[in-house]
Amino acid sequence: MSQLRQLTVLGHSVRVAVRPGTEPGPPLLLCNGIGASLDLLEPFVDALDPRIGVVRFDVPGVGGSPDPRLPYTFPLLALGVGALMTRLGYDEYDILGISWGGGLAQQLAFQQPRRCRRLVLVSTATGSLMVPAPPRVLRKMVTPQRYRDADYAVQVAAELYGGRMRERPDDVRRLMHDRSRVGSRRGYLLQLLAGAGWSSLPALPLIRQPTLILAGDDDPIIPLVNARIMRALLPHARLHVYPDGHLGLVTSADTLAPLVADFLRAGGGRCNT
Amino acid sequence: MSTSTTTRLADAAAPLDVLLVDAALGPVRRFVPDLSTARWAVSLARRPRTTARRLGALAGETAKVVVGTSDLAPRRGDRRFADPAWTENPLLRRLVQVYLASGSTVDQLVADADLDPRDRKRVRFLVENLVEALAPSNVPLVNPASAKAVIDTAGLSLVRGGTQLVKDLASAPRVPEMVDTSGFVVGENIAATPGAVVFRNEVLELIQYVPQCDEVHEVPVLIVPPTINKFYAIDLSPGRSLVEFSTQNNRQMFVISWRNPDPRHAGWDFDTYVGSILEALDAVEEITGSARTVLAGICSGGILASIAAAYLAGIGRQDRLAGVVLAVTVIDNHDAGTVTALSDPRLAALAKARSAQKGFLDGRSLAEVFAWLRPSDLIWNYWVNNYLLGKKPPAFDILFWNADTTRMAAGLHADFVDLAIENQLTRAGALSVLGQPIDLGKVTVDSYVVAGIADHITPWENCYRTTQLFGGRTRFILSTSGHIAALVNPPGNPKATFHTNDEHGSDPKAWLSGAATHQGSWWNDVSVWLDERTGALVPAPKELGSTRLQPLADAPGTYVFDK
Numbered sequence: 001m002s003q004l005r006q007l008t009v010l011g012h013s014v015r016v017a018v019r020p021g022t023e024p025g026p027p028l029l030l031c032n033g034i035g036a037s038l039d040l041l042e043p044f045v046d047a048l049d050p051r052i053g054v055v056r057f058d059v060p061g062v063g064g065s066p067d068p069r070l071p072y073t074f075p076l077l078a079l080g081v082g083a084l085m086t087r088l089g090y091d092e093y094d095i096l097g098i099s100w101g102g103g104l105a106q107q108l109a110f111q112q113p114r115r116c117r118r119l120v121l122v123s124t125a126t127g128s129l130m131v132p133a134p135p136r137v138l139r140k141m142v143t144p145q146r147y148r149d150a151d152y153a154v155q156v157a158a159e160l161y162g163g164r165m166r167e168r169p170d171d172v173r174r175l176m177h178d179r180s181r182v183g184s185r186r187g188y189l190l191q192l193l194a195g196a197g198w199s200s201l202p203a204l205p206l207i208r209q210p211t212l213i214l215a216g217d218d219d220p221i222i223p224l225v226n227a228r229i230m231r232a233l234l235p236h237a238r239l240h241v242y243p244d245g246h247l248g249l250v251t252s253a254d255t256l257a258p259l260v261a262d263f264l265r266a267g268g269g270r271c272n273t
Numbered sequence: 274m275s276t277s278t279t280t281r282l283a284d285a286a287a288p289l290d291v292l293l294v295d296a297a298l299g300p301v302r303r304f305v306p307d308l309s310t311a312r313w314a315v316s317l318a319r320r321p322r323t324t325a326r327r328l329g330a331l332a333g334e335t336a337k338v339v340v341g342t343s344d345l346a347p348r349r350g351d352r353r354f355a356d357p358a359w360t361e362n363p364l365l366r367r368l369v370q371v372y373l374a375s376g377s378t379v380d381q382l383v384a385d386a387d388l389d390p391r392d393r394k395r396v397r398f399l400v401e402n403l404v405e406a407l408a409p410s411n412v413p414l415v416n417p418a419s420a421k422a423v424i425d426t427a428g429l430s431l432v433r434g435g436t437q438l439v440k441d442l443a444s445a446p447r448v449p450e451m452v453d454t455s456g457f458v459v460g461e462n463i464a465a466t467p468g469a470v471v472f473r474n475e476v477l478e479l480i481q482y483v484p485q486c487d488e489v490h491e492v493p494v495l496i497v498p499p500t501i502n503k504f505y506a507i508d509l510s511p512g513r514s515l516v517e518f519s520t521q522n523n524r525q526m527f528v529i530s531w532r533n534p535d536p537r538h539a540g541w542d543f544d545t546y547v548g549s550i551l552e553a554l555d556a557v558e559e560i561t562g563s564a565r566t567v568l569a570g571i572c573s574g575g576i577l578a579s580i581a582a583a584y585l586a587g588i589g590r591q592d593r594l595a596g597v598v599l600a601v602t603v604i605d606n607h608d609a610g611t612v613t614a615l616s617d618p619r620l621a622a623l624a625k626a627r628s629a630q631k632g633f634l635d636g637r638s639l640a641e642v643f644a645w646l647r648p649s650d651l652i653w654n655y656w657v658n659n660y661l662l663g664k665k666p667p668a669f670d671i672l673f674w675n676a677d678t679t680r681m682a683a684g685l686h687a688d689f690v691d692l693a694i695e696n697q698l699t700r701a702g703a704l705s706v707l708g709q710p711i712d713l714g715k716v717t718v719d720s721y722v723v724a725g726i727a728d729h730i731t732p733w734e735n736c737y738r739t740t741q742l743f744g745g746r747t748r749f750i751l752s753t754s755g756h757i758a759a760l761v762n763p764p765g766n767p768k769a770t771f772h773t774n775d776e777h778g779s780d781p782k783a784w785l786s787g788a789a790t791h792q793g794s795w796w797n798d799v800s801v802w803l804d805e806r807t808g809a810l811v812p813a814p815k816e817l818g819s820t821r822l823q824p825l826a827d828a829p830g831t832y833v834f835d836k
Contacts, residue, residue, distance in 0.1 A: 001826055004834045006459060015834055039831075066836050069443070148537060178475060181835055182535045 002045065002054070006064070009084045014057055015064030015181075018088060019045060021053030026092045026117050028264060029085065030056045031101030031108075033123075035144045035188050037063025037181040041098075043250050047257035052264060055093070057084060061187015063180070071190050074107040074198050082112055094264050096120040098249050099222065100191065103127050106200040109207045119211040120260055122249045123219055125226035127199035137220045144188040150177040162218035163245020164252070175250055204233035211237035212263045214256060216248040292501070292730075293681075293690050296639040297624035309392040310399060316386040323385050331378040338370040345370040353410040353653075358417035365417065368409050376404045405648050411656055419661035430663030438660045448644040449655035452672035453665050459677075460829050463670055464505035466517045468526075468828035471818040472556035475532065476541065476549040478830040479556050482516055482526040484813035491808030492595045493525035494567045495557050497550055497574035497581075500685060501639060503677050503833050504530045506760060507571065509670045513763050515796065522800050523810060527557050529574075533835035534682040536632030542684030543580065543706045550581045554593065560819045565595040567807060571760065572731065573689065575602025579698065579713060579739075580706050586715035586744075596806045597720040597743070598799065601756050603731040604713070605738035606693045621690050628683040636678025647729075671757055699742065717744040721802050723795050725752050725759025726772075737781040748802060749777060750795045751785065764794045771795045 002017040038056035045054050060068035097105025102124020109116045146153040150173045157169035211234050215227035231239040244252045317324045337343040347354040410416045422430040457463050468482035498504035507515040519526050570578025582597050628634045644651040697704040701712035720743045724736030740747040751772040752759040774788035818824045
């Protein structure tokens with residue numbers, strides 16, 4: 001069972017959910033997609049091996065974390081996340097980043113090489129230097145409308161998220177709305193802004209951690225080729241392509257969570273594929 | 274911080290619909306001279322002789338102050354001028370005397386004017402706030418404590434205070450920080466009674482608390498907390514928690530934790546909230562196996578609980594209730610303190626439109642209004658402490674709770690404002706919820722009603738009128754102190770007393786004059802009342818939840834953390 005806490009980190013109040021693992025070991029830190037509150041990842045956490053501890057948080061201005069006073073960047077946010085993990089008493093941890101959070105995860109792996117043990121990148125790419133989604137998809141990503149209006153979310157779910165959402169767009173209501181928290185427009189814009197001009201592309205060869213890349217074969221927001229580029233540039237990465245869309249980590253949690261758990265617990269050290 | 278100060282702070286509050294109307298419109302509106310002020314000016318102009326006499330008297334008094342023959346002095350116990358320098362320093366003494374003379378002159382001018390009670394209350398409110406704001410004690414360096422602090426810290430106190438002022442003004446609520454929140458963590462040393470969320474829907478989480486006795490009474494208690502703050506007013510620090518006290522007294526406790534609504538939930542109204550209470554009641558019955566439950570409500574939660582009880586009575590399912598407990602709840606709003614003076618239907622409509630446009634009423638603007646209703650305690654006190662002296666505000670659990678604001682869905686806001694202004698619950702059928710006309714007279718189970726004698730939000734006389742509304746036998750308890758302090762009233766406080774009187778006539782004053790005074794807290798009294806209505810003692814359940822309703826999260830749950 002996850003415990004929720006509101007912690008003050010570097011002067012900001014941050015909503016955090018901690019699920020202690022049943023066995024000792026580094027926990028898995030989840031970095032969420034843009035605009036999404038930590039509740040979205042509940043199905044994945046529920047499906048993940050209970051032996052692994054899980055830490056989730058809401059970025060300032062998103063979900064249950066109040067707006068940040070000033071704009072921030074990925075390196076600053078990574079600094080805050082490091083401080084957060086210290087506050088929680090974790091020195092070493094694994095990191096999983098989905099979509100926008102995948103950018104943060106790469107920044108963390110690069111910025112905290114001694115604290116970040118393994119890296120899982122899901123439905124993500126290399127920031128502003130990437131193969132972009134079609135303009136009609138990107139246009140819908142500029143506003144947090146889909147988090148504020150459930151009907152709109154259902155309407156755009158297939159086109160935006162692909163995969164299983166194409167057959168069951170109504171699921172988005174359950175996943176993204178029923179129990180989620182919605183942040184402010186300003187929080188969303190600052191999140192977009194944090195990614196502006198940022199790219200991990202030149203730094204990928206310097207990320208030495210064993211890395212698992214998960215990518216859906218029908219992800220309209222992050223075209224699959226991005227995963228292949230990351231696979232090529234990260235020295236210790238392997239790629240797993242799954243038959244689902246952008247929200248695969250949630251909609252296919254039953255198949256992807258065991259894969260992640262295996263990577264983190266056993267085979268993670270050897271990434272030769 | 275002394276007990277008397279904490280009690281006073283805890284009591285600083287405002288009537289529900291004033292709070293709701295003002296929060297939507299912004300507190301500034303009440304500081305701007307309005308039609309009432311204009312009527313005051315006109316009235317004074319019409320009686321030039323009285324006015325001239327008052328001003329002449331002020332001039333005379335000022336002359337006496339200047340030559341040093343005035344014997345004006347701050348009233349005893351005025352903490353603003355407690356420092357001996359205010360009386361010993363000839364300059365400061367004269368400053369205070371001029372201030373006091375001007376203040377009382379303005380006061381007399383309000384009394385002189387020919388105004389209707391509503392205008393008079395509004396003018397008095399405006400004038401008192403201005404006089405309060407202009408006190409010499411609010412001025413840096415003039416206030417001797419501030420001057421001393423500047424010398425002691427080589428000016429650092431002013432730097433600290435200035436930084437704090439900029440920080441407080443940078444974001445709503447634009448009032449001085451009233452509490453040092455750093456020592457409190459929800460779930461650890463506040464809202465920390467063990468339990469689990471056993472049911473959750475879009476609107477609420479239902480928390481079941483771990484019984485802290487081997488045996489519990491068969492019939493459980495379900496508490497409906499207020500909707501304008503987090504639920505943990507009844508689960509503050511250990512030793513001050515009503516929930517903890519109850520679980521240690523053989524009680525099966527269930528408490529609702531409301532979700533903090535956002536713009537998506539603008540449409541949530543009485544139907545939504547009462548419907549959710551009924552869902553929670555279903556869950557309580559399923560978990561405990563008890564066919565009956567005591568339904569309890571606090572403040573605005575008490576209004577919702579009363580509606581839910583009347584709904585059940587209306588559909589013929591009153592047998593599901595073993596009793597109703599209402600704490601600091603006003604159901605009959607007629608002439609409730611300053612309400613009539615400060616809100617009117619036009620403003621109410623405007624307030625509803627404002628919240629409808631936003632989708633919710635912002636909790637931070639509620640906090641601002643809250644503070645400006647008791648400016649001497651909640652603004653200027655902290656103005657001096659935080660800005661002039663550059664000190665940290667105190668750490669106090671009730672104020673920590675108070676600073677943890679919540680939003681209110683626009684639909685609920687509108688329903689509450691209508692309810693208060695039209696006084697709907699006092700007339701059978703004036704309100705319909707979930708398609709059922711609401712008639713409190715049909716609620717014939719016993720009820721227990723508790724109020725605080727110094728309560729500014731829910732005046733006890735109004736709480737008392739509830740005894741005339743319900744159809745069953747009502748026990749009314751009048752506790753010491755005000756809104757929150759009456760609620761957070763753990764046994765052991767030697768100053769705590771409460772009044773009882775079994776003759777519940779229609780006149781609250783008559784009830785009080787015939788009442789007996791008892792030593793101690795009403796927590797013990799309600800415990801005895803509940804014992805008589807909650808059945809036999811049975812072994813306490815070993816696990817929380819039921820086969821179907823498995824625990825979803827540890828108490829205090831997840832909704833309480835929503836900012």
